[in-house]
Amino acid sequence: MSERTSWPRVILGFATALVVGAALGSVVQTQVNLIALLGLDVEIGIGTWLATTLEDLFKFGPVYLVMFGVSFLVSQIVAMVGTRFVLTSWRTSVCALAAAVGLWATFKLVDHLAPPPTLIAATRDVGGMLAMLASAAIAGWLFARMATGRSGARRYPGAAAVLALVTLLGFPDGEVRAETVDSYRVETVVSGLEHPWSLAFLPDGGMLVTERPGRLRRITPDGELDPEPVSGVPEVLTGGQAGLFDVSLAPDFEDSRGLYLSYACGTVQANHTCLARARLEGNDLRDLEEIFRARPAKVGTAHYGGRIAWLPDGTLVLSLGDGFDYREEAQRLSSHIGTLVRLRPDGTVPPDNPFVDDPDALPEIYSYGHRNVQGLVYDDAGERLIAHEHGPRGGDEINVIEPGANYGWPVATHGLDYTWARVTPYTEYPGTEPPRLHWTPSIAPSGMALYTDDRFPRWRGDLLVGGLVTRAVHRVEPGSGDATERERLFGEQGERIRDVRTGPDGSVYLLTDSPEGRLLRVTPQQ
Incomplete structure (x- = not known):
């Protein structure tokens, strides 16, 4: 990044890459689930396929945005700091790899802490896991390109500036019927x-x-x-x-x-x-x-x-x-x-x-x-x-x-x-x-x-x-x-x-x- 590169550019690059990575991950999750159903000879029309993908973007997407956002923030700070003085010319590749590794570590941590064995269903097998990690790597590559531009400079984003992009969403509880007390x-x-x-x-x-x-x-x-x-x-x-x-x-x-x-x-x-x-x-x-x-x-x-x-x-x-x-x-x-x-x-x-x-x-x-x-x-x-x-x-x-x-x-x-x-x-x-x-x-x-x-x-x-x-x-x-x-x-x-x-x-x-x-x-x- 050149000395003239502004913080708004870094923040915009991070925000864009974060949204793209979360959207790609949501799409990958949906495709892996639907392909598993095809393996059971379930017929899924193209309209249903697209509607399911779109619905997951709006329901699963915000949840995944939070999970991916935390790992992406940490991984990109580490990648940018690590390439500030060395491997500057490899910054784009390092950011992509760091995003994938960070997401993998997040999946493992969440699966260890959450009651179900595997929280994100697409990661149950190697193929699905690799596809999800590839979506993160694309986001890391995009951030590096947008944040550093063509000059390949050395600055890195501040955590405080981008934490506002990672917000937890609240989901309303379902309706509870009134309880009738018998004698x-x-x-x-x-x-x-x-x-x-x-x-x-x-x-x-x-x-x-x-x-x-x-x-x-x-x-x-x-x-x-x-x-x-x-x-x-x-x-x-x-x-x-x-x-x-x-x-x-x-x-x-x-x-x-x-x-x-x-x-x-x-x-x-x-x-x-x-x-x-x-x-x-x-x-x-x-x-x-x-x-x-x-x-x-x-x-x-x-x-x-x-x-x-x-x-x-x-x-x-x-x-x-x-x-x-x-x-x-x-x-x-x-x-x-x-x-x-x-x-x-x-x-x-x-x-x-x-x-x-x-x-x-x-x-x-x-x-x-x-x-x-x-x-x-x-x-x-x-x-x-x-x-x-x-x-x-x-x-x-x-x-x-x-x-x-x-x-x-x-x-x-x-x-x-x-x-x-x-x-x-x-x-x-x-x-x-x-x-x-x-x-x-x-x-x-x-x-x-x-x-x-x-x-x-x-x-x-x-x-x-x-x-x-x-x-x-x-x-x-x-x-x-x-x-x-x-x-x-x-x-x-x-x-x-x-x-x-x-x-x-x-x-x-x-x-x-x-x-x-x-x-x-x-x-x-x-």
Whole structure:
């Protein structure tokens, strides 16, 4: 840069390069996502393609502008300072390389700090990552050309002058329905549970509770928490969303003492959702046996599914998440990821499963196209299996499960990615089942119960769905067609609801998800 070059020129060059880089990154993100859908044989017309790209520019673009802007500011200051006295003739190349390296470091830092394994979906594979880094390099090259002009001078931009260009955008929360308080009483049965996940009722009046860190706890019929965890639990991978999930008693538990546990197994770099069975003898598990392991292995500790439901014929259904970074696998019948599987009690495949005769499909699969099913109940009266699943940013769903059906993820969803980018252009797509109900914005649904008792007559026949984000229970009328949310309950507790169960006495039991989680009992107000 010559001595006559003004600061406005530097600032204009930075601002122009920043906007160009953010826009290019947004366009690249969209193309990578849409190309992934083409790999699933999804048809996307040119009009839809362009409209999705444009929508992402206005929704994802501002979010990416902030992320890219911070890395671009730091990288360009470093590049300009570093070439002030040396490598001046290489300044353009250094700025381009610094922009790419800075963005790569930002992606790695954000992925380390953010709950999902990969925040920007385009960076899930090498090709997408390189394309995003190339867009940053173009911005770095453009800044160097505009800021230094033809003379290749040595000045560098001041941070204070350009920080105003990087501003965080606020996004409004979705509408929250008013809560109707019924005449009920909530009492604490047990406290001091570490991230409890699931609850099962024992015939003697006691209960079993799983804790996500890998412990199975027993509650006596008198409501006392046994200080010693149940021994013999399988080795569990913990961390992130990984841990010990559901506990479910065998239908013949009183005779067999059999129970089933779902859990994360393996290592962070190669893990699965697993299912084991054992016999409960006192406070010990005996004859523990792993009977199912989802495949292929995945990297990262997110989206395991893990809910268990029993069907009237004595088979069980287990939900399996999409692993977050593996969403396209939910459309491939050669993978358990993003499916529901149906098994015999010993883990073998029922001969009437929908894909047993398909040589290209895994025979355990019962339905597919799921993101992360964590609510699963069988409705005896309606003779149907009902599931709910997490969407991304919105698009949580309630579905009635049909054998062999495709529930759309990620081809069709009402949700956006966590960065406000489009996962897909479609909310519905031919060959996929639309949800009976979707929540947008997301409630982060957790456990689910079908209430069938008379203690709360108004709730009879309705679903009670826990909400982690809303810190409430959503009462949903399932209906014969679309489902309808009627009200939100128990929000006055102000706690994340992890599981919802109907007890043998007709009371509603809730597990709250926290390091000091509680088991709550809801009874009618006298």
